[in-house]
Amino acid sequence: MSPQTTGPETVGILGGGRMGAGIAHAFLLAGSRVTVVERDAASADAARQRIEESIRRSVERDPSLDARRIADRLTTGIDVAGFSDAALVVEAVPEDRNLKEQALGRAEAAMDPAAVLASNTSSISIDDLASARDHPERFLGLHFFNPVPASALVEIVHGTSTDAETTARARDWVNALGKTPIVVRDSPGFASSRLGVMLGLEAIRMLEEGVASAEDIDAAMTLGYRHPTGPLRTTDVVGLDVRLGIAEELERTLGERFAPPPLLRRMVAEGKLGRKSGEGFYVWNEER
8 A cells, every 4th residue: 555545635526426425435434525516405415315324334334433523524515616625526427428528527617726636437538538628637537436435446547648646646545545546548448347347248148148047147257256246246236227328338439349238228228227226137125
């Protein structure tokens, strides 16, 4: 681990859904003050509840944590002006190119020019997103994994214009979260999505073709290759809609080997999105 163990003093998160809330939770536990901005008051309130529940679960696991002190460092609202003193702002809106471009523009307009801006994209080109930035040298990808509190990895995506100091600061901040950074050059799907989605898509095709059940396909990878979870259960955790969006982006940039199987499209159209909807390749009865 880097000797730098202090996270940014202030962090802005644009988007307080599952991923944004998880990123906020990670920085709060590392001692940062965090401002989460959502599209409306109801969504901002929901984000706060989501984050406070995550803090509560952390305190249950580690009673030495003080839930009130952690929550006191959290601000939620609807105004990006709250990002004005942030050292780092992370865009964490859904994986849609137009939505991310709009969100990044809003965030950048409110930030200190010396601050770092990051996208939590899992597949969209950082160079493409950087082309509209005022300060592309202080823009990069910070790809967190779902669920953020339990994930040990953050993928730092270094664009063509990203300067070395920005990447080094991001690496130190990830270390301060107690997670492991990997640095990859901007390329379609980076490292993790490109490999993970390819495995997931092939597993879906095998299920579609009746090769084996979802449980047996997953067991082949968990027992045969020692993967912690199988590709279909992982797809449920990530979200079938998220996987579909990434596959479509990779098909556009890398070709038809990433074409989404019809089964994946059909399940998303039916609202079977995985754990967050209660059903995907498995039935999830846990509280969502």
